[in-house]
Amino acid sequence: MGGLSDGFQNMRWLLDIIDIGLVAFIIYRIILLIKGTRAVQMLLGLVVILIVYTASQVGGLYTLHWLLDNFLSSIILVIVVIFQNDIRRALIHVGRNPFFADMSFREETEVLEELVKACVTMAGRRIGALIVIERETGLKDFLEIGVELDARVNADLIVAIFNPKSPIHDGALVLQQGRLKRAGCFLPLAQDTEVSRNLGTRHRAAVGLTELVDAVAIVVSEETGKISVVIGGRITRDLDATSLKRVLTRLLEPRDRRRQRRTRKR
Numbered sequence: 001m002g003g004l005s006d007g008f009q010n011m012r013w014l015l016d017i018i019d020i021g022l023v024a025f026i027i028y029r030i031i032l033l034i035k036g037t038r039a040v041q042m043l044l045g046l047v048v049i050l051i052v053y054t055a056s057q058v059g060g061l062y063t064l065h066w067l068l069d070n071f072l073s074s075i076i077l078v079i080v081v082i083f084q085n086d087i088r089r090a091l092i093h094v095g096r097n098p099f100f101a102d103m104s105f106r107e108e109t110e111v112l113e114e115l116v117k118a119c120v121t122m123a124g125r126r127i128g129a130l131i132v133i134e135r136e137t138g139l140k141d142f143l144e145i146g147v148e149l150d151a152r153v154n155a156d157l158i159v160a161i162f163n164p165k166s167p168i169h170d171g172a173l174v175l176q177q178g179r180l181k182r183a184g185c186f187l188p189l190a191q192d193t194e195v196s197r198n199l200g201t202r203h204r205a206a207v208g209l210t211e212l213v214d215a216v217a218i219v220v221s222e223e224t225g226k227i228s229v230v231i232g233g234r235i236t237r238d239l240d241a242t243s244l245k246r247v248l249t250r251l252l253e254p255r256d257r258r259r260q261r262r263t264r265k266r
């Protein structure tokens with residue numbers, strides 16, 4: 001037993017390195033996860049509260065200090081409530097489920113071309129559409145409503161689905177693992193913020209879902225005929241065929257291939 005604990009003592013430096021490395025990795029992942037989201041502002045707010053808390057202690061502002069002390073004692077609960085969406089996103093990232101799993105490069109290109117063709121056709125005809133593409137986070141929770149399809153990605157079929165006369169044109173079309181999986185799906189709407197208040201419900205649904213999961217949403221506006229891509233709750237508007245294909249290729253490309261491409265560039 002003594003030998004074992006001596007062994008651990010001798011390895012102390014190694015454990016310290018692992019310890020520091022793990023903490024640095026967790027902080028890095030948290031920063032990556034919340035970068036550019038509302039969570040950054042909330043985190044800054046918390047930092048300000050911490051500064052005021054320390055200042056109130058040093059300056060002897062007892063009532064303020066008591067108030068903040070009580071607030072900060074339940075900080076874990078506060079953090080969980082404030083960052084619930086981000087925590088959920090981080091946790092469900094564990095189960096990877098890439099869109100182009102088991103597809104050859106030629107099949108991937110074909111899927112993207114059919115998707116882009118469908119969006120451009122619908123935009124030209126002012127047919128409204130909402131297409132959601134699953135990436136690493138499973139969308140099972142959002143697929144209960146709707147009609148099962150499980151069909152190859154085909155531009156004519158997508159246009160037919162969103163044709164206003166089609167019985168399944170309402171709601172979202174969901175793509176999983178390179179196939180058209182379900183149509184007529186109801187998505188969670190974005191929370192009632194200043195930005196989302198100015199959006200119609202189709203765009204709000206795209207923002208709402210992508211705030212919760214890492215899926216990519218494509219919206220074709222019935223009103224303007226414009227194509228937008230929504231990811232992480234952020235909208236990139238007014239895409240044409242070329243920019244849509246470029247954006248989708250970048251977002252759906254398998255990670256290992258993206259890494260290989262970056263290494264080749266260096």
Ligand SMILES: Nc1ncnc2c1ncn2[C@@H]1O[C@H](COP(=O)(O)OP(=O)(O)OP(=O)(O)O)[C@@H](O)[C@H]1O
Pocket residue numbers: 128129130169170171172185186187188189199200201202203204205220221222223224
């Ligand atoms: N929660 C939802 N989940 C999925 N689809 C939805 C949801 N809410 C609305 N939609 C779809 O959006 C359509 C209505 O879009 P609306 O015109 O209100 O939005 P919009 O963002 O202004 O889009 P557009 O620019 O095409 O007019 C509905 O017919 C339905 O197909």
